[in-house]
Amino acid sequence: xxxxxxxxxxxxxxxxxxAPDFRGLETRGAHxxxxxxxxxxDVSLRFPERTVTGLIGPSGCGKSTFIRLLNRMHEFIxxxxxxxxxxxxxxxxYDPLEDPASIRLKVGMVFQKPNPFPAMTIRENVLAGxxxxxxxxxxxxxxVEQCLSRAGLWKEVKDxxxxxxxxxxGGQQQRLCIAxxxxxxxxxxxxxxxxxxxxxxxxxxxxxxIRELAEKITVVIVTHNMQQAxxxxxxxxxxxxxxxxxxLVEADATRKIFTNPGDxxxxxxxxxxxx
Amino acid sequence: xxxxxxxxxxxxxxxxxxxxxxxxxxxGLIAAFLIFRSWDTFSQFGFKFxxxxxxxxxxxxxxxxxxxxxxxxxxxxxFSIGPMIVGSLVVALIAMFLAVPLSVGGALYIExxxxxxxxxxxxxxxxxxxxxxxxxxxxxxxxxFTPIGVRWATLLNDRLGFIPIFSVEFENFARSPFVAGCVxxxxxxxxxxxxxxxxxxxxxxxxxDTCFALGGTKWGAxxxxxxxxxxxxxxxxxxxGLGRALGETVAIYLMLNLVFDYSNEILDxxxxxxxxxxxxxxxxxxxxxxxxxxxxxxxxFVITLIVNMIASSIVxxxxxxx
Numbered sequence: 162x163x164x165x166x167x168x169x170x171x172x173x174x175x176x177x178x179x180a181p182d183f184r185g186l187e188t189r190g191a192h193x194x195x196x197x198x199x200x201x202x203d204v205s206l207r208f209p210e211r212t213v214t215g216l217i218g219p220s221g222c223g224k225s226t227f228i229r230l231l232n233r234m235h236e237f238i239x240x241x242x243x244x245x246x247x248x249x250x251x252x253x254x255y256d257p258l259e260d261p262a263s264i265r266l267k268v269g270m271v272f273q274k275p276n277p278f279p280a281m282t283i284r285e286n287v288l289a290g291x292x293x294x295x296x297x298x299x300x301x302x303x304x305v306e307q308c309l310s311r312a313g314l315w316k317e318v319k320d321x322x323x324x325x326x327x328x329x330x331g332g333q334q335q336r337l338c339i340a341x342x343x344x345x346x347x348x349x350x351x352x353x354x355x356x357x358x359x360x361x362x363x364x365x366x367x368x369x370x371i372r373e374l375a376e377k378i379t380v381v382i383v384t385h386n387m388q389q390a391x392x393x394x395x396x397x398x399x400x401x402x403x404x405x406x407x408x409l410v411e412a413d414a415t416r417k418i419f420t421n422p423g424d425x426x427x428x429x430x431x432x433x434x435x436x
Numbered sequence: 437x438x439x440x441x442x443x444x445x446x447x448x449x450x451x452x453x454x455x456x457x458x459x460x461x462x463x464g465l466i467a468a469f470l471i472f473r474s475w476d477t478f479s480q481f482g483f484k485f486x487x488x489x490x491x492x493x494x495x496x497x498x499x500x501x502x503x504x505x506x507x508x509x510x511x512x513x514x515f516s517i518g519p520m521i522v523g524s525l526v527v528a529l530i531a532m533f534l535a536v537p538l539s540v541g542g543a544l545y546i547e548x549x550x551x552x553x554x555x556x557x558x559x560x561x562x563x564x565x566x567x568x569x570x571x572x573x574x575x576x577x578x579x580x581f582t583p584i585g586v587r588w589a590t591l592l593n594d595r596l597g598f599i600p601i602f603s604v605e606f607e608n609f610a611r612s613p614f615v616a617g618c619v620x621x622x623x624x625x626x627x628x629x630x631x632x633x634x635x636x637x638x639x640x641x642x643x644x645d646t647c648f649a650l651g652g653t654k655w656g657a658x659x660x661x662x663x664x665x666x667x668x669x670x671x672x673x674x675x676x677g678l679g680r681a682l683g684e685t686v687a688i689y690l691m692l693n694l695v696f697d698y699s700n701e702i703l704d705x706x707x708x709x710x711x712x713x714x715x716x717x718x719x720x721x722x723x724x725x726x727x728x729x730x731x732x733x734x735x736x737f738v739i740t741l742i743v744n745m746i747a748s749s750i751v752x753x754x755x756x757x758x
């Protein structure tokens with residue numbers, strides 16, 4: 162797997178230090194709470210455009226909480242709260258005047274378990290977002306073909322677009338879900354352990370897809386699989402918890418994280434000494 | 437392969453098997469009883485028992501001695517329940533027509549819009565309402581609802597009277613299938629709402645989340661995921677309600693004038709329903725009439741079975757292949 166971005170930009174510090182013209186997604190001092198439980202503390206990270214960033218760390222360290230902050234899905238959980246800033250191309254997505262729905266159009270999400278809409282066909286699944294968000298699009302056929310191709314599924318399903326999404330295999334379903342997210346043309350795609358329910362073959366197909374997607378959009382992926390993180394990502398961010406809120410230990414180019422991390426805990430984790 | 441059951445396993449298996457067999461046997465015995473006791477009626481009237489619209493019982497001799505004349509008179513008895521069957525269906529359908537949209541709306545509100553405090557209260561109230569005896573609904577119907585129902589019926593007749601089912605010969609709207617159907621709807625709503633809410637609450641959270649993640653609104657998520665996902669469950673709940681509406685006795689007995697005539701005017705003060713007819717006539721029935729009433733019971737039993745079979749086939753067909 163290529164890591165072209167990692168080679169050219171190894172020195173890009175992901176810690177945010179105010180650069181007003183930064184394009185991409187950026188968090189500054191992000192915290193998250195569930196009721197009185199402080200789940201995530203002070204995470205400042207940058208996700209440059211057209212890169213893949215892997216979020217790694219042991220269970221319960223706040224990776225999923227963090228990723229759900231990035232498209233305002235966090236606020237659906239009753240009693241959830243957040244602090245800090247999350248900027249997309251420089252503007253705060255938590256601005257009171259922002260419509261959460263329009264943020265989620267720009268920052269899409271793929272979930273852990275493949276979940277095509279059960280009552281919809283493959284075609285309807287791909288177009289679901291356009292319908293849900295009331296987007297005006299005329300070229301539905303083109304969108305279906307384009308999104309399924311980008312998700313690496315077109316050749317397998319082009320003759321049965323009218324079949325139900327549930328009739329596909331697990332890996333195909335997950336690629337259908339990716340195609341569905343792509344249809345609303347997001348700038349960033351968040352993936353929360355997208356391969357944890359899939360077999361190794363399907364996992365590799367999805368990873369190829371992720372690399373291809375990164376030519377056009379920014380991908381943030383939570384993964385427990387170290388090989389996956391090293392194969393698929395340009396940058397890695399390592400999260401940890403010491404019983405309290407989860408925090409960011411370090412973030413750097415993936416190659417550096419895996420060969421010469423700055424923190425001994427990162428080294429221990431990526432070598433499988435704990436987690 | 438030899439499966440070895442432990443002792444406890446064997447005992448448990450016998451207990452549950454016995455339970456299953458007992459309920460099947462009860463159903464079989466009920467059916468056998470109904471068929472046995474209604475045999476006379478069906479052999480005398482045949483299919484006309486279902487299609488005919490006349491119920492006439494030549495009474496027995498009040499002094500107890502059966503005279504020749506009276507035996508002849510008894511042969512003049514005619515039993516058939518066509519209008520009652522139609523009436524059962526009409527009243528039940530009116531009830532479902534009103535109850536299903538109300539239940540779906542109510543269930544969606546409780547599950548997705550009600551604030552937390554109200555949610556608990558509503559769920560408890562709903563369960564309570566489902567346990568209210570139908571007699572209470574009947575009394576409420578007579579005492580409180582009838583004037584309101586009559587006002588609605590008047591309005592319907594006034595505005596939509598050109599449609600045959602809303603036309604009437606005499607403007608007497610009380611004790612009509614429409615008003616009775618409204619009361620029946622009130623009786624059915626708690627059950628169907630409760631089932632619908634339960635079904636909607638089981639929509640996988642990440643399907644709903646996906647709708648939001650795609651830039652959808654709550655209403656969008658409900659329309660494209662929650663309602664399709666819950667469709668078969670809601671149909672099943674509606675059929676449960678329909679079963680109750682078809683078999684409802686006391687409330688209809690109190691709310692409806694039994695008239696042995698086919699009528700297609702639901703606002704007219706005449707109608708009927710098999711169950712309440714049986715209740716009405718049973719007390720003073722002759723032997724022959726009792727056989728006919730039991731035959732009516734058998735017909736109701738079969739109708740309910742058919743409704744349930746249709747329901748389960750709909751449920752099976754509308755369950756998304758996954």
